[in-house]
Amino acid sequence: MPEIEISAMTFGPFGVGRHDGKAVMVAGAVAGDRLDVEIVSERRDYSVAKIREILRASAERRVAPCPYVPRCGGCDWQHIDYGAQVRFKGEVIARELGHALGVAIDPAGLVEPAPTEFGYRSRIRLRVGAKGVLGFYSAGSNTIVEIDSCMVAEPGIRMPLHLARSLGKRVEEIEVVRNGAREVQVAHLKKPAAEEDLRRARNVLESDGEIAGIVLRSGTHRATAGDTAIAVELEAGLSIEVDADLFSQVNRVQNQKLVASVMEMAATHESSAVLDLFCGAGNFSLPASRRGARVTGVDADAGAIAAAARNAARLKFRDAQFVAMKASATADFLHRARYRPEVIILDPPRTGAPDLMEPIIKLRAPGVIYVSCDVTTLARDLRVLAGAGYKINRVRGFDFFPNTHHVEIAVHALLT
Structure with missing residues (x-):
């Protein structure tokens, strides 16, 4: 099996190295790693490989803090030190735009880091599996990784177990949207909501004092229970009010x-x-x-x-x-x-x-x-x-x- 040096990151779960003059994309790699890899597929311009052994770990590699990594497919860079994540993103932007436009872009300081690398998401969207299991897809598959909390979600965001189990097989996904103490849950159904679905949503609302409202969606069809609006502050002194199921930045x-x-x-x-x-x-x-x-x-x-x-x-x-x-x-x-x-x-x-x-x-x-x-x-x-x-x-x-x-x-x- 080839040994390769990872020289750069891509916008994706891959680090990039070279073997026999050809680019090799390796999921879970970090720039600076030296790896023993196994080639799993060949493309015209590059190969895709998986890690067999880390021969020398990059100085930017860390043990992912979340216990669901790498099974959960959400945080594909959590095994990288946060400061390096920001630097790598700047390097990829500068490289891709510079190459496309024929201009030199300085990657230093190009990306504004977040104040915190955890607890930042004001909304999360969870898959619902059999018997109301909640989680995210594993990387590259439709297998649900069951979770009981998410490290990148705002601390107040809770798992919507009651709504998932109440709606049963009719629900595919549930979003939890939070703004301070205000929570709205958005259930994405396989078919437009029936009166029985609304009755169950109202029962959940009445039994859980922390939920302000529930939206039942199926494509463009929607039904609501309670107050489903949230406030989003765009800048100091300017807030907008939107329904929780409309797009807003997380x-x-x-x-x-x-x-x-x-x-x-x-x-x-x-x-x-x-x-x-x-x-x-x-x-x-x-x-x-x-x-x-x-x-x-x-x-x-x-x-x-x-x-x-x-x-x-x-x-x-x-x-x-x-x-x-x-x-x-x-x-x-x-x-x-x-x-x-x-x-x-x-x-x-x-x-x-x-x-x-x-x-x-x-x-x-x-x-x-x-x-x-x-x-x-x-x-x-x-x-x-x-x-x-x-x-x-x-x-x-x-x-x-x-x-x-x-x-x-x-x-x-x-x-x-």
């Missing part, structure tokens, strides 16, 4: 830093025209509107748009309007209407926004701020913007997800 402290950075990049002033694509419930739209900008927020999720509009009305942000429409269709419409934003903000899902790049280019906004949780799709889309005359002005990373390979990235591009 790391509230880091999200406030991201919002502050995006507002700094946007440099909005009174009457600035801002187009916020994939705006959700207004994570960036409402802070921009608070600064006097004329904001148009767009998202395909009608529930999120309704929440953003309600919050704008409550806050008396009269120059904020929100549209429930696919972002690409909206950008084309605005181009035909000769709308010219000064700043475009987009925060697409992990798959990025390849169909949106050409419409954005047509709008010729002086500034584009692209927020992403996937460096590969981000690099792909930024390459298109760069080809149309946009130049990267600033890159910042925010570690929303300590002990995993995931990271939020904000890139500010200017039209030259």
Whole structure:
């Protein structure tokens, strides 16, 4: 079996080494490890291997504090010292974006570390197995690893055993969303909620004084019991109220830093025209509107748009309007209407926004701020913007997800 030296990390559970001139991806490896590995699959450009023996451990390797690692597939970097996790994320961002765009990016200090590497998640989503077993999938499989607590969840988050057992085989997943002392549970059902499901949810609510509300979801169908709203503070003095089953960032402290950075990049002033694509419930739209900008927020999720509009009305942000429409269709419409934003903000899902790049280019906004949780799709889309005359002005990373390979990235591009 080959012996390899791990030279770098990827955005994933893998460290990378080389053998016979070919890259080898090794799950659970750490840059600096020397390993005896077994090749488990061959691809055209690389091989995938598993660790047989750690011959020399990296100085950044540690024993994972969580007893469920490595069986649980959630925290795929927990075996790495936290300071090194942050450094590795900066190195991957700098390498991937630098290679894609042909620019030099300094990885030092690129990623803002989280104040704490544990207890940061304001919401967790648990799989429900037979007899109400709760847990997360094991790495690379659909096998549920049963847990009774999660180290990265906020300390107040409890296991929703009562709801899981009450709903039985009809429930697939349950989210627990926490804001201070307020807890809402969201059950994802296999079929739309029947009256019996609602009756059982109400019984759970009545018997547990810590739960404020329960949402029963199946696709776009939803039913509620109790009060399902939560408050999310976007920045000092600005909080929004949203239903717990709408998307919100899990790391509230880091999200406030991201919002502050995006507002700094946007440099909005009174009457600035801002187009916020994939705006959700207004994570960036409402802070921009608070600064006097004329904001148009767009998202395909009608529930999120309704929440953003309600919050704008409550806050008396009269120059904020929100549209429930696919972002690409909206950008084309605005181009035909000769709308010219000064700043475009987009925060697409992990798959990025390849169909949106050409419409954005047509709008010729002086500034584009692209927020992403996937460096590969981000690099792909930024390459298109760069080809149309946009130049990267600033890159910042925010570690929303300590002990995993995931990271939020904000890139500010200017039209030259």
